[in-house]
Amino acid sequence: MNLHFRTLGEGRPFVILHGLFGTSDNWQTLGRRFSETHKVYLADMRNHGRTEHSAAFDYQLMADDIKEFVESENLQDPIIMGHSMGGKAAMQFALQNPELLSELIVVDIAPKSYPPHHDEIIAGLKAIDLASLKSRNEADEQLKAYVPEADTRLFLLKNLYRKEDNTFAWRANLQAVEENIDKLTNNIQLASSFPKPTLFIRGGRSRYIKPEDTATIKEYFPAARIETIEEAGHWVHAEAPEKFYDIVMNFLKQVLDTSIR
Known part of the structure; x- marks a missing residue:
């Protein structure tokens, strides 16, 4: 690749x-x-x-x-x-x-190997409603219920970007991360x-x-x-x-x- x-x-x-x-x-x-x-x-x-x-x-x-x-x-x-x-x-x-x-x-x-420990992060990122999202601050508020640490949320939300049609998307492939998380912690x-x-x-x-x-x-x-x-x-x-x-x-x-x- x-x-x-x-x-x-x-x-x-x-x-x-x-x-x-x-x-x-x-x-x-x-x-x-x-x-x-x-x-x-x-x-x-x-x-x-x-x-x-x-x-x-x-x-x-x-x-x-x-x-x-x-x-x-x-x-x-x-x-x-x-x-x-x-x-x-x-x-x-x-x-x-x-x-x-x-x-x-x-x-x-x-x-x-490490025990899986990213469940809350993955759940929080997936819970953000990208279709209706208007701003990063709104994403931060939605993520707060899953990730209380402000510095960690700031780091994670650097993956968020606006597409040409002005809607939001993720840089990281959340589906691939979730489906392969055991391989990444092994x-x-x-x-x-x-x-x-x-x-x-x-x-x-x-x-x-x-x-x-x-x-x-x-x-x-x-x-x-x-x-x-x-x-x-x-x-x-x-x-x-x-x-x-x-x-x-x-x-x-x-x-x-x-x-x-």
Whole structure:
């Protein structure tokens, strides 16, 4: 599948992959920072953003999409970074294609299965009456009964857009998400290992990466280091962008310094 993407800056290729219900737009601010030293590729994952929709939706397909993207753009030794769903897809891609990337950065997700926990979000988004919807504020009010957290609603409603006939529609393929949610919360295919430099960044207030996950991370990503931003939750990059940026850039600098020696 051809992923929709935009580029920023020049330099070493740095591919950024968003999470479930996200879009490449979520990474524009940090993308601009990273583009000061790298050529940044902000991609929309399958069934998200401006990438086409498909009924088929799992981590193998997303890993294949990443491979197709890297090869079609002729990216040489790119850095691949993914958040949540994008992080799992990036892990699977790296495990299966270690020769196609130089470093892997995984944001607040572990290589394991998670219990389904998106039921209220999916129900809330589906409950919004797009046919009669007049404004984003009206959508926010309708969603509030299902998702009480204002920042989460703001994030989710970035998927809402106006079509040419001035009616609203979703960027995300809600039907495909709902029908495949078990595949999206299941583990990736763990085979062999990825020996190259890897960084896991977790939020201290998030429950996605727990201390007991370290052994599994090290088993499949033996060169991994794990950094924690204590004040952040699952959306680490949005909640603590300066610390996030510094951790990523320090990691890349240390990798470069080590390779020069």
